[in-house]
Amino acid sequence: MPVLLQLDSSADLTTSVSRAVTATFVDAWRGLGDDQRVVRRDLHADPLPHLADASLHWPPRLRSADARPPQDAERLQQQIIDELLGADAVVIGAPMYNYSLPSTLKAWIDYIHVPGVTAPFDVPSQPMAGRPAVIISSRGGIYDDGSANAGWDHTVPPLQIILGDALGMEVSVITVSRTLSAVVPGLAAEAGRAAEELAAAHRQAAEAAAAMASR
Numbered sequence: 001m002p003v004l005l006q007l008d009s010s011a012d013l014t015t016s017v018s019r020a021v022t023a024t025f026v027d028a029w030r031g032l033g034d035d036q037r038v039v040r041r042d043l044h045a046d047p048l049p050h051l052a053d054a055s056l057h058w059p060p061r062l063r064s065a066d067a068r069p070p071q072d073a074e075r076l077q078q079q080i081i082d083e084l085l086g087a088d089a090v091v092i093g094a095p096m097y098n099y100s101l102p103s104t105l106k107a108w109i110d111y112i113h114v115p116g117v118t119a120p121f122d123v124p125s126q127p128m129a130g131r132p133a134v135i136i137s138s139r140g141g142i143y144d145d146g147s148a149n150a151g152w153d154h155t156v157p158p159l160q161i162i163l164g165d166a167l168g169m170e171v172s173v174i175t176v177s178r179t180l181s182a183v184v185p186g187l188a189a190e191a192g193r194a195a196e197e198l199a200a201a202h203r204q205a206a207e208a209a210a211a212m213a214s215r
């Protein structure tokens with residue numbers, strides 16, 4: 001039974017672009033067959049606590065002898081990692097907050113990136129290698145090549161590094177920019193492009209899910 005892990009992190013529960021596009025992906029995923037299962041984790045509605053102790057970045061064998069992470073935090077981390085390992089594919093709603101990730105999504109990354117467990121370190125462990133991760137990136141402004149803010153997106157790169165380079169997942173990114181064109185006067189002229197990007201993102205999300213039927 002194919003399992004999709006759906007992560008949303010937008011703090012906007014009503015008009016969020018990233019939530020709308022992850023929903024399109026999920027609908028298309030469910031449409032692949034009756035046995036398609038979705039595990040949903042809403043990192044905003046049900047936020048994870050910040051990592052309780054630095055030693056949790058490492059498996060017990062690589063921690064210092066005096067490391068004493070709280071047991072409930074260790075149990076929670078194991079649960080979050082098991083949830084990831086149980087997924088055949090992951091879709092992540094990743095809005096840009098202050099040029100970076102929402103802290104709720106960053107907290108999830110802090111739990112799941114454990115060298116020697118989910119990523120190679122002293123052993124070549126990479127259990128998620130080859131599985132797809134689809135990032136839905138939503139950004140209020142403009143970050144096109146050649147624009148004034150080109151290179152300011154620090155939302156997607158950490159996700160690509162951790163999920164792609166460290167965990168070995170096949171990462172793809174679907175981007176919607178200019179989402180604030182309806183509310184920021186200086187972006188009003190971008191409304192047409194914003195609508196085009198949003199329509200394209202929904203289309204790409206449906207196609208990306210459909211493409212997983214052949215995996």
Ligand SMILES: Cc1cc2nc3c(=O)[nH]c(=O)nc-3n(C[C@H](O)[C@H](O)[C@H](O)COP(=O)(O)O)c2cc1C
Nearest residue numbers: 010016017018095096097098099138139140141179
């Ligand atoms: C706390 C916060 C910080 C934001 N920071 C930025 C930013 O640095 N750059 C930007 O282009 N948009 C920024 N935005 C706008 C969001 O990226 C935009 O509204 C996007 O559509 C959010 O995703 P969502 O529609 O899924 O909620 C910010 C929004 C919030 C709530």
